Amino acid sequence: MFRIGKLFHLTHVVDDLDAVDAWYDDVFSVKRFYKGYEKLAGRDASLLCIGDVIMEPMMPAKRENLRNLSVKKFHDRFGQHFHSIAWYVDDVEDISARLDQEKLRLFNIVGAQVKPPHKMAAIWTHPRETPGQLEFALAGDFTKDPRFEPTWSNVPWREHPLGIERASHIGVVVGDFAKAKHLYCEVLNGALLIEENTPGRKKSAFVAIGEDTVVELIEPASSTTPEGRDLDKNGEGIYSLIFKTKDLNKARDFLTAKKMRPEPEGADSLVLGPDQAFGMVVGFTQRTLPRDPRS
Numbered sequence: 001m002f003r004i005g006k007l008f009h010l011t012h013v014v015d016d017l018d019a020v021d022a023w024y025d026d027v028f029s030v031k032r033f034y035k036g037y038e039k040l041a042g043r044d045a046s047l048l049c050i051g052d053v054i055m056e057p058m059m060p061a062k063r064e065n066l067r068n069l070s071v072k073k074f075h076d077r078f079g080q081h082f083h084s085i086a087w088y089v090d091d092v093e094d095i096s097a098r099l100d101q102e103k104l105r106l107f108n109i110v111g112a113q114v115k116p117p118h119k120m121a122a123i124w125t126h127p128r129e130t131p132g133q134l135e136f137a138l139a140g141d142f143t144k145d146p147r148f149e150p151t152w153s154n155v156p157w158r159e160h161p162l163g164i165e166r167a168s169h170i171g172v173v174v175g176d177f178a179k180a181k182h183l184y185c186e187v188l189n190g191a192l193l194i195e196e197n198t199p200g201r202k203k204s205a206f207v208a209i210g211e212d213t214v215v216e217l218i219e220p221a222s223s224t225t226p227e228g229r230d231l232d233k234n235g236e237g238i239y240s241l242i243f244k245t246k247d248l249n250k251a252r253d254f255l256t257a258k259k260m261r262p263e264p265e266g267a268d269s270l271v272l273g274p275d276q277a278f279g280m281v282v283g284f285t286q287r288t289l290p291r292d293p294r295s
Helices: 015-027 070-078 090-103 179-188 226-234 248-257
Strands: 006-015 030-038 041-052 053-060 081-091 120-126 133-137 162-173 190-198 204-210 212-218 237-245 269-272 283-287
Touching: 006 030, 006 070, 006 133, 015 030, 015 041, 015 053, 053 070, 053 204, 053 237, 070 081, 081 212, 090 120, 090 133, 133 212, 162 226, 162 283, 179 190, 179 204, 212 237, 226 237, 237 248, 237 269, 248 269
Parallel strands: 006 053, 081 133, 162 212, 237 283
Antiparallel strands: 006 081, 030 041, 041 053, 120 133, 162 237, 190 204, 204 212, 269 283
């Protein structure tokens, strides 16, 4: 049986990689450990740490005769938006077989469909089937992930004015709540922590998956909510990243000093909307999720 490990990275498609990198540096004081062009994927990207969270901002490569047009097609269709969630897994072949049992299509790095057995180091799902694209990859030296180094520490981000302890959760908007829960709980072996209903706004299921991730599956109450508008415009997919902070007021003051406009989200959270975060919804919360195994 496969085992899902750490969050590998959360991918974000952007218009201008240099501008987004500068924003990450200014706001989050990131540790960047890769920036470059990947010919097979047809993209330019960075990999950077915000505490224990790895982000991958990427843009379509501005080169002639791209072999893989998937990033360009995504950008042409959705603009700046969250793209995919990637996890490390100990057995790509095994998780591929399980996904194949569910009749989910799988793809390799150049966007060609594959079927197990395939001997791949990484596979991707189709974003309309999972919902949002998911990647599962073996950990390897090619990633140079600094979190596996013996000297790694997330203390600099805990001591940063944003007080980031970890990712609280990744939000995924869905149109079929039961189908999404089946995928995350039954297929990917996640643990359902809690289901909640926010009247007039959304129904949520918080699912712990892998070593360090919680996903909030979000069914909007209507198309007039922020989540509903995103679902109507972009379809099912990754909607938000919410960080756990140790001091919400200090985080708010820091963001305000950076000329940003953090908006309250309930009693214990705040968010930056897509217009402030290059198409992302990025939030901060002091809430500890019920039954959170990371607490």
